[in-house]
Amino acid sequence: MQGKWIKRAIGALAIGAIVAGFAYALREKPQLIDVGAVTRGPMRVTVSQEGVTRVRDVYAVSAPIAGHLARTLLDEGDHVKANVTVVAAIHPLDPPLIDSRSQAELVAARDAAQAAVAMAEIDLKRLHSDLNLARDNLERARALAKTNVIAQSSLQKASTDVEVLDAQISSAEAAIELRKAELASANARLIQPNDPNRKPDSNCCVYLTAPVDGVVLSVFARSEQPVAVGTKIAEIGDPSDLEITVDLLSSDAVRIAPGSKAEIYDWGGDKALSATVRRIDPAGFTKVSALGIEEQRVNLVLDLEEKDPRLGHGFRVYARLTLWQSDDTLQVPISALFRDGRQWSLFAIRDGRAKQVPVEIGHMNDEVAELTGGLAEGDRVILHPSDMVSDGTLVEAREN
Numbered sequence: 001m002q003g004k005w006i007k008r009a010i011g012a013l014a015i016g017a018i019v020a021g022f023a024y025a026l027r028e029k030p031q032l033i034d035v036g037a038v039t040r041g042p043m044r045v046t047v048s049q050e051g052v053t054r055v056r057d058v059y060a061v062s063a064p065i066a067g068h069l070a071r072t073l074l075d076e077g078d079h080v081k082a083n084v085t086v087v088a089a090i091h092p093l094d095p096p097l098i099d100s101r102s103q104a105e106l107v108a109a110r111d112a113a114q115a116a117v118a119m120a121e122i123d124l125k126r127l128h129s130d131l132n133l134a135r136d137n138l139e140r141a142r143a144l145a146k147t148n149v150i151a152q153s154s155l156q157k158a159s160t161d162v163e164v165l166d167a168q169i170s171s172a173e174a175a176i177e178l179r180k181a182e183l184a185s186a187n188a189r190l191i192q193p194n195d196p197n198r199k200p201d202s203n204c205c206v207y208l209t210a211p212v213d214g215v216v217l218s219v220f221a222r223s224e225q226p227v228a229v230g231t232k233i234a235e236i237g238d239p240s241d242l243e244i245t246v247d248l249l250s251s252d253a254v255r256i257a258p259g260s261k262a263e264i265y266d267w268g269g270d271k272a273l274s275a276t277v278r279r280i281d282p283a284g285f286t287k288v289s290a291l292g293i294e295e296q297r298v299n300l301v302l303d304l305e306e307k308d309p310r311l312g313h314g315f316r317v318y319a320r321l322t323l324w325q326s327d328d329t330l331q332v333p334i335s336a337l338f339r340d341g342r343q344w345s346l347f348a349i350r351d352g353r354a355k356q357v358p359v360e361i362g363h364m365n366d367e368v369a370e371l372t373g374g375l376a377e378g379d380r381v382i383l384h385p386s387d388m389v390s391d392g393t394l395v396e397a398r399e400n
Contacts (some may be wrong), residue, residue, distance in 0.1 A: 245300070
């Protein structure tokens with residue numbers, strides 16, 4: 001009889017153990033989560049964008065006339081002095097090559113000019129002969145006029161003939177000089193670039209000097225070459241007087257005002273440099289992003305408050321500009337936030353369970369968001385909630 005009760009007790013214990021095992025296996029297990037908290041403190045919203053340094057005032061040295069540029073002896077980085085240092089020298093251009101047809105025409109023009117000179121000289125000889133005859137006639141007329149053999153009008157006519165011929169001789173001499181000048185012009189047009197008879201003129205060059213004291217930033221025309229009017233030869237500036245230009249999205253640019261603070265980082269130095277926004281361009285421009293999206297951007301110009309001599313013209317930098325900041329703001333980590341329709345929500349921890357709470361969010365940065373309603377300081381929230389967490393889920397903080 002006693003053995004029978006022992007068997008029943010053992011059977012009951014076994015059944016109880018099995019039931020307890022099933023109950024333990026089917027119990028709700030807490031989800032391991034990362035926990036954050038609602039805190040209060042300073043907060044800043046910034047935007048970072050790549051920028052480029054540039055000399056504030058860059059002076060371009062350009063060719064004022066067309067000519068043949070001599071080789072530029074200056075290199076980038078050379079110091080120059082205003083109105084003293086010669087940046088470039090421009091010589092006259094070489095005469096163009098003459099093709100056979102043009103040469104034949106020019107030779108004919110030269111021969112015609114030579115013939116014109118010869119004709120003018122013959123005319124001068126004829127006029128001299130006429131003048132000699134007119135002078136002899138004048139002498140005879142004077143002698144006859146003393147004896148009243150001829151009238152006074154005949155004497156006056158002989159005198160006028162001499163004066164007219166004198167004038168014609170002066171005109172013929174001028175005509176000869178004109179024809180000789182035309183002959184010289186015709187000969188000049190026949191000069192070829194490789195003509196050994198060409199004589200260089202040492203006083204024919206235009207020397208371009210540096211407009212300001214500074215440093216050569218760029219040399220665009222280094223080798224000897226022909227240049228047109230306005231050809232840029234070099235740029236000069238003072239690399240110690242730098243500014244930074246940054247292009248921002250127009251939606252970000254309207255949130256920044258002149259005088260806003262910025263910091264320059266990732267420029268190669270050990271520390272960030274302070275800067276101030278000096279100007280926001282009034283007009284934007286379209287720029288295609290790396291993803292092929294057209295964006296409206298606006299240029300901002302920043303003045304460096306801290307300078308480093310290692311920075312130069314055209315260096316790449318990154319600028320971090322402040323869009324908004326507060327010294328005392330209720331904030332929550334953005335990793336706790338998610339969208340529920342059009343409403344921001346998060347999971348707060350209440351009595352060991354997740355509680356979905358809609359919240360009102362203000363400003364946001366890369367780490368935290370301004371909390372304007374929904375939770376209080378010190379409330380704990382779930383960071384990076386997975387799809388295993390829902391409203392009412394039992395949760396447990398993951399050990400670090």
